[in-house]
């Protein structure tokens with residue numbers, strides 16, 4: 001992804017958990033967590 005641009009990405013979130021993603025250019029100050037919730041029981 002490029003700075004300042006809106007980008008669309010797709011992925012398969014098939015595992016619940018907290019996943020860290022970082023900006024390589026500004027690591028370690030620019031990072032975030034991506035949270036995938038478990039599927040609700042049906």
Ligand SMILES: [Cu+2]
Nearest residue numbers: 023025026030
């Ligand atoms: Cu950055």
